Amino acid sequence: MKRKSVLITGASRGIGRAAAAAFAKGGYDLVLNCIHSGKELNSFAGKLREEFGIQTLCCCGDVSSYAFVCRMFEEIADFCKGVDVLVNNAGISYIGLLEEMPYEEWERVLHTNLTSVFSCCKCAIPYMVAQKAGRIINVSSDWGVYGASCEAAYSAAKGGMNALTKALAKELAPSNVQVNAVACGVIDTDMNTGFDEEERRCLEEEIPAGYFAKPEEVAEFLYQLAETPPYLTGQIIAFDGGWM
Numbered sequence: 001m002k003r004k005s006v007l008i009t010g011a012s013r014g015i016g017r018a019a020a021a022a023f024a025k026g027g028y029d030l031v032l033n034c035i036h037s038g039k040e041l042n043s044f045a046g047k048l049r050e051e052f053g054i055q056t057l058c059c060c061g062d063v064s065s066y067a068f069v070c071r072m073f074e075e076i077a078d079f080c081k082g083v084d085v086l087v088n089n090a091g092i093s094y095i096g097l098l099e100e101m102p103y104e105e106w107e108r109v110l111h112t113n114l115t116s117v118f119s120c121c122k123c124a125i126p127y128m129v130a131q132k133a134g135r136i137i138n139v140s141s142d143w144g145v146y147g148a149s150c151e152a153a154y155s156a157a158k159g160g161m162n163a164l165t166k167a168l169a170k171e172l173a174p175s176n177v178q179v180n181a182v183a184c185g186v187i188d189t190d191m192n193t194g195f196d197e198e199e200r201r202c203l204e205e206e207i208p209a210g211y212f213a214k215p216e217e218v219a220e221f222l223y224q225l226a227e228t229p230p231y232l233t234g235q236i237i238a239f240d241g242g243w244m
């Protein structure tokens with residue numbers, strides 16, 4: 001029987017890397033993407049192949065580029081025809097006042113966090129619809145729901161991702177394709193290395209669970225979500241330790 005396959009964008013570090021390990025453990029073939037850390041991604045994929053006896057394909061490139069995403073899906077077509085699960089995880093943050101934000105940074109944040117989701121969904125959907133099965137999981141943020149001062153572009157991109165999730169879920173439910181978003185709170189990854197000890201302690205005190213979640217905790221949830229019935233769709237699910 002053909003193993004199920006998953007594409008995880010931004011899989012070299014943080015949540016994406018942990019998600020790759022969780023899906024590999026679940027027996028999925030993996031298509032893994034990142035932009036800069038191709039060497040690390042390849043060696044990590046090799047380890048997962050050896051440990052779990054799965055197949056892997058690494059596609060290093062910029063998911064904010066529609067042309068790159070199209071090329072990646074051509075490789076995917078040769079590798080496994082199409083993916084059963086798409087995890088739109090690649091993302092970047094930008095911290096600073098909107099009035100001081102260069103236009104190019106606005107574009108970079110919007111294209112990396114949101115346009116990439118359009119591109120990957122557009123390319124993944126035809127196979128899913130033809131199979132009458134598929135799962136799309138968008139890794140979003142509490143800021144996409146509530147907004148964050150000094151992260152206006154990031155909040156706008158994740159808010160767009162949430163609206164896209166709800167709209168696409170309605171569009172694809174008749175084809176038995178599930179679309180959900182997981183709105184993370186604070187996860188202990190490179191994205192949060194900017195906090196000093198005092199800032200981190202204050203933030204942890206604000207979170208009812210009392211700590212930054214490990215990427216492995218989110219990853220396990222992403223994997224479990226991909227295994228839920230497709231009737232669970234169009235949801236923005238907070239994964240934030242009760243924070244918001």
Ligand code: NAP
Pocket residue numbers: 009010011012013014015016033034035036037038061062063064088089090091092112139140141142183184185186187188189190191192
């Ligand atoms: P991270 O540790 O900084 O890792 C980011 C990943 O995205 C890396 O694999 C990076 O690849 C990849 N990436 C960045 N730009 C890319 C591009 N243009 N094309 C392809 N890959 C790209 O981030 P993280 O904390 O795991 O975050 C993952 C997702 O969770 C993001 O969407 C983020 O917005 C969301 N999130 C995170 C938090 C949090 O607290 N950490 C909270 C809410 C939401 P390279 O290694 O090659 O650079």
